[in-house]
Amino acid sequence: MKAKTIFIILITALLTIFLMINSEAVEFDFIIGQPVAVSKLIVIGICVLIGFILGFIAGRPRKTxxxxxxxxxxxxxxxxxxxxxxxxxxxxx
Incomplete structure (x- = not known):
C-alpha cells in the first residue's frame, strides 16, 4: 500500500474514534432561537463533512x-x- 493510502485510513480511523467518544448531548446556541441540546457527535460530524466538501472544492484543479x-x-x-x-x-x- 502507498503511504498516502495508509495515511488516509489512519486519519479516518482516528476521526471515527474521536466522533464515537464525543457522543454526549450538550447545549448549543445556534444563531437564531433558544439553546438546543444536541449530540456532539452530530455537530462535529457535520462540521467535518462541511470541511471535506470545502477542501474538495478548494483543492480541485482550475482551468487557467x-x-x-x-x-x-x-x-x-x-x-x-x-x-x-x-x-x-x-x-x-
Missing part, C-alpha cells in the same frame, strides 16, 4: 488561461495536420 491557450494550440495543430497533402503526411511519418 494558459491551459485554455494550450487547448487552442492543440486544436489548431490538429486542424493543420488535416490540411496536409498525402505526400506531406508520408514525408512526416
Amino acid at each position: 488561461v494558459s491551459s485554455y491557450d494550450q487547448e487552442i494550440e492543440n486544436h489548431q495543430a490538429n486542424e493543420n495536420k488535416s490540411t496536409l497533402s498525402d505526400e506531406d503526411r508520408d514525408y512526416i511519418s
